[in-house]
Structures are given as C-alpha cells and as structure tokens.
Amino acid sequence: MSDILAVEGLTRNFGGLAAVSNVNLRLGTGELVGLIGPNGAGKTTVFNLLTGVYPPSAGTITFTRQDRGPVSIGGRRPYAICRAGVGRTFQNIRLFKDLTVLDNVVIALQQNRRYPLLSSFLRLPPFAKAEAEIHAESLELLRIMGLDAKAEELARNLPYGDQRHLEIARALATKPTLLLLDEPAAGMNPNETAQLTRLIARLRDEFALTILLIEHDMSLVMKICERIYVLDHGVVIASGTPAEVRANPKVIEAYLGEEA
Amino acid sequence: MPPIVRTLLTRGVPLLALYLVVLGLIGAGIIDAYWMATLALICVNIVLAVSLNLITGFTGQFSLGHAGFMAIGAYATAIISNAVAGPAGFLGGLLAGGVLAALVGFLIGLPTLRLRGDYLAIATLGMAEIIRVVFVNLDSVTNGAAGLTVTQNMDWNWFFVLTVGSVILIRNYLRSRQGRDAIAVREDEIAAESIGVDTTRAKVMSFTIGAFFGGLGGGMYASYFYFIKPDLFGFLKSIDILVIVVLGGLGSLSGSIIAAILLALISTLLQGFTEIRMILYALLLVVIMIFRPEGLMGSRELSLNVFSRLGRRRPALATAQAAPGASEAQGKGDER
Ligand SMILES: Nc1ncnc2c1ncn2[C@@H]1O[C@H](COP(=O)(O)OP(=O)(O)O)[C@@H](O)[C@H]1O
Ligand SMILES: [Mg+2]
Numbered sequence: 186m187s188d189i190l191a192v193e194g195l196t197r198n199f200g201g202l203a204a205v206s207n208v209n210l211r212l213g214t215g216e217l218v219g220l221i222g223p224n225g226a227g228k229t230t231v232f233n234l235l236t237g238v239y240p241p242s243a244g245t246i247t248f249t250r251q252d253r254g255p256v257s258i259g260g261r262r263p264y265a266i267c268r269a270g271v272g273r274t275f276q277n278i279r280l281f282k283d284l285t286v287l288d289n290v291v292i293a294l295q296q297n298r299r300y301p302l303l304s305s306f307l308r309l310p311p312f313a314k315a316e317a318e319i320h321a322e323s324l325e326l327l328r329i330m331g332l333d334a335k336a337e338e339l340a341r342n343l344p345y346g347d348q349r350h351l352e353i354a355r356a357l358a359t360k361p362t363l364l365l366l367d368e369p370a371a372g373m374n375p376n377e378t379a380q381l382t383r384l385i386a387r388l389r390d391e392f393a394l395t396i397l398l399i400e401h402d403m404s405l406v407m408k409i410c411e412r413i414y415v416l417d418h419g420v421v422i423a424s425g426t427p428a429e430v431r432a433n434p435k436v437i438e439a440y441l442g443e444e445a
Numbered sequence: 446m447p448p449i450v451r452t453l454l455t456r457g458v459p460l461l462a463l464y465l466v467v468l469g470l471i472g473a474g475i476i477d478a479y480w481m482a483t484l485a486l487i488c489v490n491i492v493l494a495v496s497l498n499l500i501t502g503f504t505g506q507f508s509l510g511h512a513g514f515m516a517i518g519a520y521a522t523a524i525i526s527n528a529v530a531g532p533a534g535f536l537g538g539l540l541a542g543g544v545l546a547a548l549v550g551f552l553i554g555l556p557t558l559r560l561r562g563d564y565l566a567i568a569t570l571g572m573a574e575i576i577r578v579v580f581v582n583l584d585s586v587t588n589g590a591a592g593l594t595v596t597q598n599m600d601w602n603w604f605f606v607l608t609v610g611s612v613i614l615i616r617n618y619l620r621s622r623q624g625r626d627a628i629a630v631r632e633d634e635i636a637a638e639s640i641g642v643d644t645t646r647a648k649v650m651s652f653t654i655g656a657f658f659g660g661l662g663g664g665m666y667a668s669y670f671y672f673i674k675p676d677l678f679g680f681l682k683s684i685d686i687l688v689i690v691v692l693g694g695l696g697s698l699s700g701s702i703i704a705a706i707l708l709a710l711i712s713t714l715l716q717g718f719t720e721i722r723m724i725l726y727a728l729l730l731v732v733i734m735i736f737r738p739e740g741l742m743g744s745r746e747l748s749l750n751v752f753s754r755l756g757r758r759r760p761a762l763a764t765a766q767a768a769p770g771a772s773e774a775q776g777k778g779d780e781r
Binding site for chain 2: 236237238262263264267268272273275279280282283284288291292293295296298299300302305306307308315316319355356358359
C-alpha cells in the first residue's frame with residue numbers, strides 16, 4: 186500500500202515555544218490513524234501545518250494522490266491544499282453559523298463546480314445547470330449525514346452533535362482523499378461518541394478515505410484506529426498499534442503526568 | 446409555471462408598476478423638479494449603498510473610500526457626456542467610469558486584501574483622498590477645485606433602469622457561487638480557506654465589482670446634478686454612504702434600499718430647518734442605532750415578491766431570523 190501522506194522533520198516554533206518539533210508521520214492509503222497526546226501537546230498545530238493555516242518552520246509534507254502523483258504541500262495556502270484533496274474539521278467548530286445548513290455544504294461543494302462570472306450576473310443556462318447539480322449533490326450529502334431534514338435551518342440553531350456532523354459533511358463536500366478530524370467527539374456523551382465512532386468507520390469505506398484523527402480521549406481512538414501516534418510537548422514519543430501504544434511506559438507517563 | 450415567467454410576474458409586475466406610477470406622477474407634475482432631485486438622489490444612494498454593502502456587509506471588508514470610486518465615475522461621465530451628445534455620451538461615460546473605478550479598486554484591493562485585518566480601510570481612505578487631490582490638480586481636464594458643469598442629464602427612465610439593473614446584478618452575484626464564496630469569507634475566513642475558497646480572489650472580486658458600481662453611482666450623480674467638484678467626494682461622502690449601509694443593515698440589500706429612501710426623504714423634509722438640520726439628522730441616526738443596533742433590516746431581506754407565500758420556500762442566504770434566545774443557548778453549547 187502506498188503512502189498518501191509523508192511528513193518529515195516537521196517543526197513549528199511560536200516565539201520561543203517549539204509547539205511541534207521534528208515530527209515524522211506516514212499514512213498509508215485507506216488507513217485510519219490516531220494522533221493522541223495530552224492537552225497542549227501540539228496535535229492541532231500539526232493539523233494547522235498540514236492544512237496550511239501556518240507555514241512550517243522546518244520540514245516537508247508530501248501528499249500523494251494516485252491520479253496525480255506526489256506534491257509538496259508544506260507552506261502552501263489552505264485553499265490550495267484543500268483542492269489537492271485534504272479536508273479537515275476544527276476542534277472548536279467553525280461553521281458558517283449565520284448561513285443555512287445547506288449553504289454550509291453548498292459552499293464547499295461548489296468549489297468543484299465552476300461556472301463563469303457572467304452567467305452568475307445574468308443567470309445564464311450554465312448557472313442554472315450547475316446550481317441545480319450543486320444543490321442536489323449537497324442535499325444527498327446531508328442525507329448521508331442524517332441532516333437533510335434540517336437543510337434550511339441556520340447552522341447556529343443545530344444541536345451541538347449535529348454541528349459536528351455538519352462540519353464533517355462540509356469537509357466531505359470538498360471531495361477529499363485525506364480527512365483530518367480534530368477531536369470530533371469533543372463535548373459528546375458516550376452514546377453520541379459510540380455513534381460517531383461507527384459513522385467515521387463507515388465514511389472511510391463509503392468515501393474511500395484515509396483518516397487522521399485527533400482525540401484527547403483515548404477510548405474512541407483505541408477502538409477504531411489501526412495505528413496511533415502519540416505526541417507530547419511537540420515530539421512523537423511513541424507510535425504503533427493501539428495495544429503497543431497502550432503498553433508503552435512513555436505514553437503512560439505522559440498521560441499520568443497530565444492527570445497529576 | 447416556468448421560473449422565468451414566475452420571476453417576471455412576481456418581481457417584474459411590481460417593478461413595472463413602480464416605474465409607471467412615478468412616470469405618471471412626473472407627467473402630472475406632482476413630482477416636480479424639487480422632488481425629482483430627491484428621487485435622483487435616492488437612486489444614486491441606492492446604487493452606492495448596495496455596492497458598498499457588497500464589499501462591507503456581504504464580504505466583510507471594511508472600506509472607507511467609496512466616494513473615491515464615485516468621483517472617478519462622476520468625472521468620467523461628466524467629461525465624456527460633455528464631449529459626446531446623446532445617450533451614447535452619458536452611457537459611455539457611465540461605463541467608462543465604472544470600468545475605471547473597478548480598475549482602481551482592483552489595483553488597491555490586490556495588495557491589501559491579501560492581508561487579514563483592516564488594511565483595506567486605511568488603504569481606501571488614502572486612495573479616496575489621492576483621487577480627490579488628483580482631480581483638484583488635473584486642471585486642464587477637470588477644471589480643478591472650481592468644478593465642472595455637466596451639460597446632459599438623464600431622465601427618470603435611465604435612472605430607473607440603472608438603479609434596478611444594478612441591484613439585480615449585485616443580487617444575482619450574491620446568490621451565485623462567487624457571491625457565496627464572498628459571504629463565506631465574511632462568516633469565517635479560516636473555515637472558508639479550509640474548504641477550498643480562494644479568499645483573496647473572493648475578496649478582490651467583490652471589491653472590484655463594488656468599485657464598479659460605486660463608479661456607476663458617481664456617474665449617475667454627475668448626470669443629474671449638473672455640477673461636480675472634487676470636494677463633493679471627500680471623506681464625509683464615504684461616511685454618508687457607510688451610514689446608509691449600517692442603518693439599513695450590513696448584509697441586507699433591501700435594508701440598504703430602504704435606508705437610502707428613508708434618509709433622502711428625511712433630508713429633504715428637513716430642508717426647512719436649515720440650522721438644526723444636521724443635528725436632527727444625527728440625532729435620528731443615534732436613536733435608530735440605539736433601538737436597532739443591527740440596522741433596520743439586520744441581514745434579512747424583504748422580497749418584492751408579493752406572492753412569495755405561493756412560491757418555493759427558500760430562505761435567502763444570510764437570513765438571520767434566528768430567535769435570539771435559541772442562539773444564546775447555542776452559544777453556551779459552543780463552549781464545550
Ligand atoms: N497561534 C499560536 N501562537 C502561539 N502559540 C500557539 C499557537 N497555536 C498553538 N500554540 C501553542 O502550541 C502548543 C500546542 O498547542 P495545540 O497544537 O493547540 O495543542 P493540542 O491540540 O495538542 O492540545 C500550546 O502550548 C499552544 O499554546
Ligand atoms: Mg487541539
């Protein structure tokens with residue numbers, strides 16, 4: 186199986202703080218991998234580097250799509266990285282709260298359906314055709330995520346769990362091959378978390394995704410991830426299968442240290 | 446019913462009625478020269494406010510230089526319509542003014558809109574001032590600070606077509622993929638980038654289009670009010686337009702239209718009280734902003750479609766009809 190993502194020597198400093206230092210990651214196509222670690226370990230910063238929110242201080246990020254070959258995405262603009270095929274969600278939900286549920290997905294989906302400015306101004310046939318397709322496809326995606334009945338509601342009025350689902354739907358609408366989920370279960374109760382766990386596994390198969398998942402809470406990750414990287418103070422301190430990671434003394438120490 | 450027929454019936458009929466009623470009132474002499482000036486001012490202000498709302502209310506970019514675009518359009522229209530007789534003169538002038546304003550907007554927007562934050566506000570402030578000074582000093586073409594007389598005027602027909610046309614084009618833009626990209630930028634720039642929106646491009650596009658219609662509005666102004674001089678297009682004029690936009694509601698086209706009409710009417714009715722006019726006007730603004738800080742319309746839209754209940758239910762983009770209580774409760778949920 187070929188690697189979809191190869192990260193080498195990834196480093197990011199904020200002033201004197203090395204939020205991420207010399208991190209190496211590899212994701213095989215179709216894998217579901219966890220990135221865990223105590224609060225402040227640098228997990229979200231890794232995502233922000235992978236998606237271009239910040240440029241890396243050092244290191245390389247290589248993203249490979251089978252149909253396009255490897256590209257270096259380190260330091261590129263976020264929209265370009267998204268268009269290359271990397272989708273993401275945010276730890277603190279970043280929906281377009283004053284727009285409808287449908288429009289949240291439509292804006293993501295329309296990036297793959299271009300029509301010229303002139304047909305927007307004059308409502309020419311290309312506009313009508315593309316808009317009909319965009320809306321139909323967006324509704325279909327909402328249906329898959331169980332949100333179609335709420336399509337016309339404002340995103341801000343959705344219950345918390347639905348907002349998390351909508352953010353995943355919006356990310357899927359960009360047609361990613363690699364999906365980065367930042368604490369998707371944060372704030373959910375055990376029941377909702379269990380449902381989400383099943384949904385994530387299902388989405389990977391249905392959309393042929395590779396998934397990198399951040400979780401602060403260990404249980405979800407241990408259940409569905411095939412491999413896990415453990416980050417502490419910006420450094421990868423362990424990696425391997427859930428069983429290996431769980432038995433690793435350094436990991437236990439890092440987590441105990443946090444609780445102490 | 447095919448969509449186009451429905452649109453013509455629901456939107457076209459009320460608009461046509463408005464056009465004909467005003468035409469009748471002009472013919473009957475009820476709308477005299479004095480009120481016609483108010484009407485022209487309303488049209489100009491609608492075009493200016495709607496185009497600034499596109500930039501500030503819908504795309505979320507704070508611009509303080511709309512009077513600069515207006516000046517470009519006004520001078521282009523004045524100069525060209527003085528040289529070329531007939532509608533070709535002022536229409537050519539309007540087009541040239543709009544295109545020139547758009548070009549200047551593009552050149553200002555491209556470097557400043559890359560940056561996050563309020564660089565645009567400062568850049569546009571400077572731009573408008575530079576434009577004003579250039580027109581003062583370009584004596585041979587603009588007659589400098591003394592100003593320029595415009596020999597041709599547009600009548601109600603043209604004002605109606607240009608105003609309604611501008612609003613429809615901007616509305617269509619906002620309800621297209623390009624417009625939704627712009628609204629996404631306003632909502633959350635980081636989220637927009639993360640789903641593939643080229644935010645710089647979206648901002649520059651909205652700003653350039655807004656500048657075009659700002660120029661058009663300036664041209665309309667010149668072609669009605671006979672006389673223009675650089676001082677008409679100073680910083681205070683930019684603020685005037687911003688006041689209309691904020692008063693009507695950032696992100697509401699119908700709000701801008703209502704506010705433009707309201708402010709022009711108030712301003713006209715207060716003509717009698719010359720000394721205290723500006724005080725009353727300012728007081729009124731303060732009162733409205735205290736009671737409706739989100740503007741008259743918030744970001745809601747009022748539809749011309751009087752039969753909307755029969756049509757499809759499709760809430761417009763950016764309609765914040767959320768119950769305040771519900772959104773507060775949700776706000777707490779976000780903290781989790
Ligand atoms: N934009 C930033 N500026 C300064 N410091 C930051 C920034 N982003 C993250 N950090 C710091 O980097 C460290 C890692 O943060 P983060 O990646 O959010 O951790 P995690 O997601 O693992 O909880 C923290 O100490 C945080 O304060
Ligand atoms: Mg985090």
